[in-house]
Amino acid sequence: MRSLTVALALGLMLFPLPQAHAGKVASVKQAVKEKCSKEIPIDILLASVVRAYDCQPNQEVTIASCKIKCLKGDSGNVVGQ
Amino acid sequence: MQSVFLVPVVLLAVAPSANADDTASKLDSLNDRVTELEATQALHTVRFSGVFINRFEAFTTTYGVPGEAKDKDRLTTFSTYLALNLDFDISERLKLYTTLAMSKFWQNDGRNEYAGNWQASEGGSFGYAGSTPRIDRAYLAYTFSFPLTLAIGRMPTNNGVPINQLDGLVREGTYPRFAYNAIFDGIAAIFDFSRYLPRGHSLKFRAFYTPNINIDNADRTRQLTDGTVKVDSNTPQYAILAEYSTTRLSPIFDTLSFYYMFYQYSNFYNAGTNTPATPDAAPNNPTDSAIGNMLYLGLEGIGHIGLNASLSVLLYRDTSTTLDNCESSTTLSKAYLLNVNQRLDFIFTGSVIGFELIKTDPTFYLDEWTYLTVIPFYSSPASQGVHVFASVPLGAKLRARVGWYRLHSDPYSYVGFSSSIESDDNSFYVQLRLGF
Structure with missing residues (x-):
């Protein structure tokens, strides 16, 4: 278990996640926290990022039994949105 | 991007068996692979999306001069609409948005329902002309570090609020649909002051300059001519849209939005009303100068129960003048569109039922060119009507909607547009929409 933790920490230090991706993970985490007042484990969080963004805007997406609004953003349909 | 998740996972897998000698080589290998992924992601600046709609509509209209025998037309139609979006992230701040689209009735190609060049431009691919695609969106947007975005090109000024609520979607167009439902080319400046307001409040101003260009159809070095008059090649048109919304009325609503739009155009040559007159004859078409609020x-x-309601009000003043300035008349009009819908997430997530009510003056005019219904529900003067609809998702990206329109229109008359008939229209439709 200890070696797993060290490897994970080493991995994150050596290969920091790109900023855009980090923002998406944080956004999902924040959305779940705001909607359902709960923290979700990192493995579920990482597995849920694609689902939270690959959806129809304004539709609800279930992440760890918590329904949040789809996080897909600007599609260019509104000028300057 | 998914591959980036694999890095810690792979590390987790290899860590227990790793020893000091092979760890360095594995990390080197991982480093190469992650670098490759990052490079691929950095170069992956194109986003692809689209909308695919198939419709069935059964439309009947009974029409005629009041007090006389009525005629009746029945149309039972199937149609397809496809829009493919290609959006390019040129840089973090500079983006290019494009849409290639077509609409057609089944086994029917080559229709042309636009009388003039400007209608064809504002309608884009929505005229059921056939399978030949048209560019409905092609604009460049640059977002500054301060709250300003500049845009230029062919912009998505159509399909605005509250159209999106019929399918429970987010806003899908820039201008509110009851101001304009048409595609405009031009320049826009958007000022977003939301960052200076308390959390939960949003304030934006969008300014548009969309001049109308008149030019000879065959010779680009010649002015457009209607009889004895040479038409101005460039007549001004602009719009200002102020938007305020708040989510800070928590005990009462989730969101309150208030939009005000002002638009004006001057000396607009209304091509298509009539065929331009031959040289030396009196001009056939009028010019219009209008102000809309x-x-x-x-x-x-x-009440936080998924109930939504919106009211759109259009106040319009138009002065129509013959090209030779011999005759002029001014009309005022007002029109209302009420949309009420209820999300039924507690029964079936994403489903919506609702209704719309419309009432328009005899002098009502709306630039309504980008619609897929057969029934002219939103653009008919001297009318009142109702639209009832229900929409359900079929999976994550597919959605079905059924609805029924009923519209009664009385005779109307003002310069440029007139009708001596009254009509009663009914339309039942089923629509399948894929957004991807």
Whole structure:
């Protein structure tokens, strides 16, 4: 278990996640926290990022039994949105 | 991007068996692979999306001069609409948005329902002309570090609020649909002051300059001519849209939105009303100068039970003048569109039922060119009507909607547009929409 933790920490230090991706993970985490007042484990969080963004805007997406609004953003349909 | 998740996972897998000698080589290998992924992601600046709609509509209209025998037309139609979006992230701040689209009735190609060049431009691919695609969106947007975005090109000024609520979607167009439902080319400046307001409040101003270009159809070095008059090649048209919304009325609503739009155009040559006159004859077409004031009040999540309501009001003044300035008349009009819908997430997530009511003056005019219904529900003068609809998702990206329109229109008359008939229209439709 200890070696797993060290490897994970080493991995994150050596290969920091790109900023855009980090923002998406944080956004999902924040959305779940705001909607359902709960923290979700990192493995579920990482597995849920694609689902939270690959959806129809304004539709609800279930992440760890918590329904949040789809996080897909600007599609260019509104000028300057 | 998914591959990036694999890095810690792979590390987790290899860590227990790793020893000091092979760890360095594995890390080197991982480093190469992650670098490759990052490079691929950095170069992956194109986003692809689209909308695919198939419709069935059964439309009947009974029409005629009041007090006389009526005629009746029945149309049973199937149609397809496809829009493919290609959006390019040129840089973090500079983006290019494009849409290639077509609409057609089945086994029917080559229709042309636009009388003039400007209608064809504003309608884009929505005229059921056939399978030949048209560019409905092609604009460049640059977002500054301060709250300003500049845009230029062919912009998505159509399909605005509250169209999106029929399918429970987010806003899908820039201008409110009861101000304009048409595609405009031009320049826009958007000022977003939301960052200076308390959390939960949003304030934006969008300014548009969309001049109308008149030019000879065959010779680009010649002015457009109608009889004895040479038409101005460039007549001004602009719009200002102020938007305020708040989510800080928590006990009452989820969101309150208030939009005000002002638009004006001057000396607009109304091509297509009539065929231009031959040289030396009196001109056939008028020019229009108009001012529009449009208000939109939208309440979403009323009582936090998924109930939404919006009211759109259009106040319009038009002065129509013959090209030789011999005759002029001014008309005023007002029109109302009420949309009420209820999300039924507690029964079936994403489903919506609702209704719309419309009432328009005899002098009502709306630039309504980008619609897929057969029934001219939103653009008919001297009318009152109702639209009832229900929409359900079929999976994550597919959605079905059924609805029924009923519209009664009385005779109307003002310069440029007139009708001596009254009509009663009914339309039942089923629509399948894929958004991807």
